[in-house]
Amino acid sequence: xxxxxxxxxxxxxxxxxxxxxxxxxxxxxxxxxxxxxxxxxxxxxxxxxxxxxxxxxxxxxxxxxxxxxxxxxxxxxxxxxxxxxxxxxxxxxxxxxxxxxxxxxxxxxxxxxxxxxxxxxxxxxxxxxxxxxxxxxxxxxxxxxxxxxxxxxxxxxxxxxxxxxxxxxxxxxxxxxxxxxxxxxxxxxxxxxxxxxxxxxxxxxxxxxxxxxxxxxxxxxxxxxxxxxxxxxxxxxxxxxxxxxxxxxxxxxxxxxxxxx
Numbered sequence: 001x002x003x004x005x006x007x008x009x010x011x012x013x014x015x016x017x018x019x020x021x022x023x024x025x026x027x028x029x030x031x032x033x034x035x036x037x038x039x040x041x042x043x044x045x046x047x048x049x050x051x052x053x054x055x056x057x058x059x060x061x062x063x064x065x066x067x068x069x070x071x072x073x074x075x076x077x078x079x080x081x082x083x084x085x086x087x088x089x090x091x092x093x094x095x096x097x098x099x100x101x102x103x104x105x106x107x108x109x110x111x112x113x114x115x116x117x118x119x120x121x122x123x124x125x126x127x128x129x130x131x132x133x134x135x136x137x138x139x140x141x142x143x144x145x146x147x148x149x150x151x152x153x154x155x156x157x158x159x160x161x162x163x164x165x166x167x168x169x170x171x172x173x174x175x176x177x178x179x180x181x182x183x184x185x186x187x188x189x190x191x192x193x194x195x196x197x198x199x200x201x202x203x204x205x206x207x208x209x210x211x212x213x214x215x216x217x218x219x220x221x222x223x224x225x226x227x228x229x230x231x232x233x234x235x236x237x238x239x240x241x242x243x244x245x246x247x248x249x250x251x252x253x254x255x256x257x258x259x260x261x
Contacts, residue, residue, distance in 0.1 A: 004254075012258075013246045021059075024050050025072035026260045027188050028059055031115075032070035033256040034192075040119040040199055041067040046180070047094070049101045050188055051112040056080045058105060060098055062091030072260055080106050103161035104184065108169060111184045113191035121203035122181040128209075132175060132201070134223050135208060135215065139201035141234075143227035145194070147171040151178040173198050192252070193234050193245035 016027060028050050035041050035048065044067075049060040059075045061067070074089040080102045082095050101114050125132070131148070134140045149167040168174050172194045173183045183198055185191030208215060233244040 036067035140226040141230035
């Protein structure tokens, strides 16, 4: 087993905080590879994106590329009207697939990363006539942070986004009924933190419900207090220089290998 060096991990995390296009390309490419590693991708169909700073544009995957084929260079820059600004590899985009991303970025300036999946357990839960259950300590972090959006039509036009924006405003995640999951964050790292635990929580809930046994719910006070702790750890660890969410993302990057440096 290779030895890991915490000082090197911390150095990589601090470097990865740079808020420029080159770094965001690298971190988003890692994210696509990570989602492929955990089998949360739909091969080519779903989308992960980041907002580019100081311009009305985003980075997103080239349509037709699998998640494990994404690199910093083949990500496509798209403006908020759906026009391709830059495609270094010559690919097009799935313009219908970018609609939700563009609408959220245009209307909610505090959001800088959007993750959308059709993962197995997330989709199963979206198909059930139940809400997300905060059963264990991990799922409790979604206290007051999860919303719901009813399936309306396959492709939603720009002028039909009002209800989606309303459903996601003030939340970190929403369950798209009969569809899948969306997680957003003020940063890529924050969005990954919530999406990683959302996927696992959906799996836990589906498995718990499948037993047919009576489900034990924690009390409301416990849920709220646990959620507050996780929100603190997501943004700032209380005894080291880097946050838990940064440590989580770097650990996931090590799973796919430091392929982009």
